[in-house]
Amino acid sequence: MRIRVVNPNTTAAMTATIEASARAVAGPGVHVEAVTSAMGPASIESHYDEALSVPGVLAAVAEGERAGVDAYVIACFGDPGLDAARELARGPVVGIAEAAMHAATLLGRGFTVVTTLERTTGRAWDLAARYAPAGACRGVHACEIPVLELDRDPFLADRVATLAGAALAADGADVVVLGCAGMADLARTVSARIGVPVVDGVAAATALAQSLVTLGLRTSARGEFAPPPPKPYSGALSGFAKSPVSRGSRAM
Incomplete structure (x- = not known):
């Protein structure tokens, strides 16, 4: 099982703290990788910061989907991009x-x-x-x-x-x-x-994500959390316009 813990800010030192907490609760056979957002604020302390952290979160989830990640943790207490990430991921996504x-x-x-x-x-x-x-x-x-x-x-x-x-x-x-x-x-x-x-919350979310994968449970693809419909995106966000990754059949 692979769990990706996404630090929505760009501060690598914080990612190291997050990764240690997540790995401490990972069970046998569970590989935890913590990643630092490739874009966005150095810390998240305002609505402005939170909004601008979301593209980095979604990019990290999209890359994880290509790499075969089983579940994700959004490691910021504002849970930025949580609902949007659920539309992209095959497996469960849990906010701290x-x-x-x-x-x-x-x-x-x-x-x-x-x-x-x-x-x-x-x-x-x-x-x-x-x-x-x-x-x-x-x-x-x-x-x-x-x-x-x-x-x-x-x-x-x-x-x-x-x-x-x-x-x-x-x-x-x-x-x-x-x-x-x-x-x-x-x-x-x-x-x-x-x-x-x-x-x-980092440890709690990691343990919960691990449990959901073990139970074979995923975000429902019915209604709100179905993959977003493809459409053009412009400007700095044009790279996000590609077709969403197909998640296949999912538990309802």
Whole structure:
């Protein structure tokens, strides 16, 4: 089984952190490859960044289809391009916010999200409304550390653990969700310090993608997630106009 974990930003150092987290949960016979987007922003911290990251995500999925990849993980907490990637891929595509929030609802009655910048909290709330039962997400809290500073802050684990502990108390939550792929290596450390489950979306999404492939389940090709109809594209996106890869028969 081959799982491709796509880092939607162009920062290779973050891809290395993501890959380590994904490989740590891969089962026997599962090959995990993490790839850095070939185009787009160095980090994703705005709607503008997120929109411009999507072509790179789709290019990575299209290349994976040619290489015979079985499943994909979109390793950014905004889940950029997730629905579009599902239209292209033969196998399942899982977003890390999606997987983390679903996992958190299995571990406690309510969860709180600890993320990077305050300006991204609205997007996290939007995704919680999509992925979790009403009231399951108790709060979204920002540590105010830019994404590209995460691996440069020697006190990052302390800062995240302190914020997570305060958030649990303020929100009445039972579980913490880490709201950035760049925090993937903090889950165990923070969990040990605050005494509750801490969910890293990269690991959760990788394990979920692996499970779906094992079960023989794929995105339904009926309706919304059928391959997009071919049509001309212009300008910088002209290369995306080629006919979508045929996905063959898929489980409904």
